[in-house]
Amino acid sequence: MKRIRVIRGWKTLPAEDRGAAVAMGSFDGVHRGHQKVIALAAQAAGRLNAPLGVITFDPHPRVYFRPEEPAFRLMKTDQQARALEALGVDILYVLPLGPELAEMTDREFAREVLHEGLGARHVAVGFDNSFGKGRTGSPATMRAYGEEMGFGVSVAEPVGDGEGRKFSSTDVRDALRDGRPDLAAEILGRPFAIEGPVQRGRQLGRKLGFPTANVDLADYVTPRFGVYATRTRLPDGREIPGVANIGVNPTVDGITRPLLEVWLFDFDEDLYDQVIETDLIAFLRPEEKFPSLEVMTKQVMADAKAARDLLMPEF
Numbered sequence: 001m002k003r004i005r006v007i008r009g010w011k012t013l014p015a016e017d018r019g020a021a022v023a024m025g026s027f028d029g030v031h032r033g034h035q036k037v038i039a040l041a042a043q044a045a046g047r048l049n050a051p052l053g054v055i056t057f058d059p060h061p062r063v064y065f066r067p068e069e070p071a072f073r074l075m076k077t078d079q080q081a082r083a084l085e086a087l088g089v090d091i092l093y094v095l096p097l098g099p100e101l102a103e104m105t106d107r108e109f110a111r112e113v114l115h116e117g118l119g120a121r122h123v124a125v126g127f128d129n130s131f132g133k134g135r136t137g138s139p140a141t142m143r144a145y146g147e148e149m150g151f152g153v154s155v156a157e158p159v160g161d162g163e164g165r166k167f168s169s170t171d172v173r174d175a176l177r178d179g180r181p182d183l184a185a186e187i188l189g190r191p192f193a194i195e196g197p198v199q200r201g202r203q204l205g206r207k208l209g210f211p212t213a214n215v216d217l218a219d220y221v222t223p224r225f226g227v228y229a230t231r232t233r234l235p236d237g238r239e240i241p242g243v244a245n246i247g248v249n250p251t252v253d254g255i256t257r258p259l260l261e262v263w264l265f266d267f268d269e270d271l272y273d274q275v276i277e278t279d280l281i282a283f284l285r286p287e288e289k290f291p292s293l294e295v296m297t298k299q300v301m302a303d304a305k306a307a308r309d310l311l312m313p314e315f
Contacts, residue, residue, distance in 0.1 A: 004085040006092045008058075010117030018119035020053030020091055021045035021152075025126055026169075027056050029074035030083040031188045033159040033167040037126050038087050040154040044122035048152075051090040053118070056080070057097045064097045073219045074172055074188075076195055079277070083190075093118060106132025110145035122152040129155075161186070179224035181280040191231070191279035194220055194260050198271040201261075202252075208297050210304070212261040213271050215278070217246075222258055223280065225287040229307035230262055232278040234271070240264040243300075243307035244278060247287035251296045263300075265308065282310055 007017055023041035027034045038054060045052040058077070062069065075083070081092055095101060095113065104112065109132050114120045123142060131137035139155040146153035158166035165171070167187045175183040176192060185191045196215040203211070213232070225247035232240050244262035262278050284306055290296035 004081055004089055004092055006081060006094060008094045008096060010093065010095060010113045013117065013119075017091065019121055020051040020118065021048055021122035021124070022053040022055050022093070022114075022118065022120050023124045024055040024131070025129060026060055026062075027054065027080065027084075028060060028072075029169045029172050029188055030080060030087075031167055031169060031172060033126065033156070035087065035189065036159045037124050037156040038084070038089065040156055041122065041124035042088060044124065044152055044154060048121050050121050052088060053091040053093055053120075054084050054089050055093045055095060055118070057101075058094045059097055061097060064102065070222070071217070071219045072173060072221045074169060074192065074221060076219075079193065079195055103133055106137030106141055107145065108132070109137065110142065111149060114145075115149040115151065120151050122154070124154045124156065126156050127158055173221045176221055176223040176280075179226060179283040179286070181223070181228065181283055184280075191281060192223075193233075193277050193279045195275060195277040196260075197273055197275050199259075200272055208293065208300075210263045210297075210300050211268070212244075212263050213276060215260045215262070215276065217258050217260060222246075224283065225258070227284040227287070227303045228280045229282040229284060229310045230278050231281055231311065232262055232264055232276050234276055235274050240267050241307070241311040242267075242278075243284070243304045244280075245287060250287070250289040251293065263304065265304070265312070282307075 021041045021044040023038045025034060025037060042052050084092055114123060123146060125139055125142055127139060129139055143153045160166040172184045172187050181192055194215060194217065196218060198213045198215060201214045223246050228244050228246065230242045230244045232242055242262050242264040244260055246260050247258055260278060284303055
């Protein structure tokens with residue numbers, strides 16, 4: 001599969017990095033609604049014999065304009081790039097969101113970034129897309145600028161569940177906070193996954209018979225605290241089923257930041273400092289504080305059996 005090119009900025013780009021058909025948006029999660037926008041850009045790229053590009057922003061506009069809000073991200077930049085690459089995207093344009101970009105009017109953005117900077121031949125947006133200072137730009141104004149400046153425009157209609165509810169990143173976050181990774185996966189088109197380096201902890205789980213790989217949640221949205229059936233991808237591509245706790249582990253005095261603590265079944269290798277990616281497959285039970293380590297260990301073993309039965313029914 002051809003590797004995606006990641007380009008930061010829009011100024012003085014070489015000819016081979018210009019002239020794409022692009023999809024524009026934040027695309028946090030690259031969910032099924034986002035995929036519809038990208039599909040429209042892909043159709044235009046095929047017609048025009050142009051590269052397929054995606055425009056996104058760093059930091060996320062919500063982080064830039066509302067930095068006081070709690071963590072909410074559904075994926076890291078490298079996860080986003082992999083998801084876009086799997087959809088056939090050739091170029092990911094990451095636009096640095098700072099004072100210059102934030103102060104542009106919608107017309108200035110269309111002219112200076114899309115038309116002059118990227119040389120976009122086609123722009124696909126979602127039905128609710130907004131752009132420019134004060135979010136004054138809309139799909140209708142984008143169509144007008146396209147006619148004026150010479151690039152095509154397509155607008156994706158809402159994608160939903162058949163019951164009138166459109167798919168959105170907010171829906172994914174709400175599902176995860178409610179302990180519904182199954183619903184999050186339905187909207188995303190794949191399981192929600194937490195990626196990060198394995199941290200060195202107290203190794204209490206290893207002493208109790210269930211060694212865990214611990215990953216900080218960092219900027220991810222915080223799922224409901226509790227126990228999950230999981231599937232973890234290792235750096236070498238292996239996928240290992242397991243069971244994980246997300247939370248602060250109150251039975252052993254807790255921790256200051258929520259952690260993903262995943263026990264990989266039938267696995268005994270050193271993963272410290274390696275980057276792993278863990279899918280949340282099913283919610284098993286809420287996190288709880290146990291009266292003793294013995295009671296906790298007994299419950300963890302029951303959780304492991306439930307996860308094995310779900311993920312490895314032949315085991």
